Each structure stands twice: as C-alpha cells, then as structure tokens.
Amino acid sequence: MNKLTRILTVVxxxxxxxxxxxxxxQSSIETWFPTLIKPSFNPPSWVFAPVWTMLYIMMGIAAGLVWNRIDSEKEAVRKALIFFAIQLALNALWSYLFFGLKNPLLALIEIVLLWLMIYETYIKFAKIDKIAGYLFIPYLAWVSFATVLNASIWWLNK
Known part of the structure; x- marks a missing residue:
C-alpha cells in the first residue's frame, strides 16, 4: 500500500x-442541549462541524504519515497506531456519553482520559514523523478547550 492510500484510508x-x-x-443538539446553561465562551453550534471535520482530516493525515513508516520503525509505529485507535474510540465515546446519555459529568471524566490519550499519541507520532506530530497540535488544543467547556457546562447545570 502506498503513502497516499494509507493516508486516505485513515482520513x-x-x-x-x-x-x-x-x-x-443530532437529536440532543435540537432538544436537550439548548436547555443547558452554557458559559459565555461557548461557540455557536455551527462552529463544531467544520472544526471537527478539519480535525478528523488532520488526524487521519497524521496517522497515515505514521503508518507509512511501518517498514522502517515497525514496533514504534504499531504502538503509536494502537494509541491512535484508542483515542479515536474515546473520541466517539465522548459524544455518546455527553449527548447520548446526556451526562456531562461522565463525559468530563472521559474527556480527561481522551486528552491524555491524544497527548500520548501526539508524543508517539512526533517521534516517528514531525509533521504528524504537528498535525495533532490543533486537535490537542481543541480538546483542551472542549474539556474546559464540558467542565463549565457540568458546573453550571449540576
């Protein structure tokens, strides 16, 4: 498999x-979420889809670049991609906990674990491919912001 195919597969x-x-x-955005008290720094709802789309593309490119190094750094790439898969699963789980279960506290606990896994993935990616590491920085920054936002929503609505 060539580099572009690997990148496209992960993207x-x-x-x-x-x-x-x-x-x-979707359903919670229209029903439950508007009923919550949100902090003044809560972005408008339309911001989330384009931001997440760009972040998913960037993290996919990063993982594809790392995967492309599998022949020269097999063990490091394998470990990095395991961390990547775990953080991606945790990313999906957060939406279910926050919006599906409507449980900001459980989502807050989980997003801290997600942040730690993203950070560890970033460290592992940066050691294998510097550009892959750089591509993870906006994701780490956004989830840092999302953690503060999640904590604020929980605090304001407890």
Missing part, C-alpha cells in the same frame, strides 16, 4: 467515526 476512517458520532449528537 476516511476518521471521518466515518465523526459521522457516526454526529448521529448520536
């Missing part, structure tokens, strides 16, 4: 995870 996978996560989110 499509990430976008699919994002799409299925959005299915859980």
């Amino acid at each position: 499509v996978t990430c976008l699919a995870v994002g799409y299925f996560s959005s299915l859980v989110t």
Whole structure:
C-alpha cells in the first residue's frame, strides 16, 4: 500500500467515526442541549462541524504519515497506531456519553482520559514523523478547550 492510500484510508476512517458520532449528537443538539446553561465562551453550534471535520482530516493525515513508516520503525509505529485507535474510540465515546446519555459529568471524566490519550499519541507520532506530530497540535488544543467547556457546562447545570 502506498503513502497516499494509507493516508486516505485513515482520513476516511476518521471521518466515518465523526459521522457516526454526529448521529448520536443530532437529536440532543435540537432538544436537550439548548436547555443547558452554557458559559459565555461557548461557540455557536455551527462552529463544531467544520472544526471537527478539519480535525478528523488532520488526524487521519497524521496517522497515515505514521503508518507509512511501518517498514522502517515497525514496533514504534504499531504502538503509536494502537494509541491512535484508542483515542479515536474515546473520541466517539465522548459524544455518546455527553449527548447520548446526556451526562456531562461522565463525559468530563472521559474527556480527561481522551486528552491524555491524544497527548500520548501526539508524543508517539512526533517521534516517528514531525509533521504528524504537528498535525495533532490543533486537535490537542481543541480538546483542551472542549474539556474546559464540558467542565463549565457540568458546573453550571449540576
């Protein structure tokens, strides 16, 4: 498999995870979420879809670049991609916990674990491919913001 095929495979996978996560989110965005008290820094709802789309594309490119190094750094790439898969699963789980179960506290606990897995994935990716590491920085920053937002929503609505 060539580099471009690997990148496209992971980008499509990430976008699919994002799409299925959005299915859980949709009904709550229209019903439950508007009833919550939100902090003043809560972005408008229309911001989330384009931001997440770009983040999923960037993380897919990053993982594809790392996967492309499998022949020269087999063990490091294998470990990095395991962390990547775990963080991607946790990313999807957050939507289910927050919007599906309507449980901001459980989602808050989970997003801290997600952040740690993203950070560890970033560290592992950066050691294998610097560009892959750089591509993870906006994701890490956004989930940092999302963690503060999640905590604020929980606090304001407890």
